Amino acid sequence: MQLFAHPFSSYCQKVLVALYENAIPFEFRMLSPEHEQNMAEHAELWPLKRMPVLVDGDRTVLESSIIIEYLDIHHRGPVRWLPESPDAALDVRLLDRFFDQYVMTPMQRIVFDFIRPEEHRDAFGVAEARKQLETAYAWLEQTLAGREWAAGSDFTLADCAAAPSLFYADWVHPIPADCANLRAYRSRLLARPSFARAVEDARPYRGFFPPGAPDRD
Secondary structure (H helix, E strand, C coil), X not given: CEEEECCCCHHHHHHHHHHHHCCCCCEEEECCCCCXXXXXXXXXXXXXXXXXXXXXXXXXXXXXXXXXXXXXXXXXXXXXXXXXCHHHXXXXXXXXXXXXXXXHHHHHHHHXXXXXXXXXXXXXXXXXXHHHHHHHHHHHHHHCCCCCECCECCCCHHHHXXXXXXXXXXXXXXXXXXCHHHHHHHHHHHHCHHHHHHHHHHHHHHHHCCCCCCCCC
């Protein structure tokens, strides 16, 4: 298999956690300007040029959540990404979407605003994104009470989504001190060997983080 990705991308890290967790062999196809061939192949595979993209034989798999579900079906390892119970699987999918939509998305809105020319900055949009993160943090603080991982005792697809989203979100809008459950959960994610490896893979690129990466994690 080949994974077209960049190690500093949050959605790429989401898939890397799943691959590392189950020790699934793959070839990493770096997406950066100095890798022109990889960039050209990636554009052919997915004209929207979003990453990551997984290629497995003649099958091209798009979007991080779908890639992880594909791995669970075709390259199953000891860690299952979705529970066998349909109802439990719905809970995991809900949390996966929650982390992508209500943590990752507002975090990226804040980050991308730093890239804009000064005259095109969106102060209102950034303020709204920060409010959404605060609401998401508060909901997660209650939801995670008594849980080791996002959906309960098992590490799942939801945790693959949570790891990079909370990692970067806390950089741009710190999780409040009174969200003890959420802060502890983020620490457990950072200590998980699969995500710790993804964080180390990305460490050389921290200087490119538009708001500036904090001296921690």
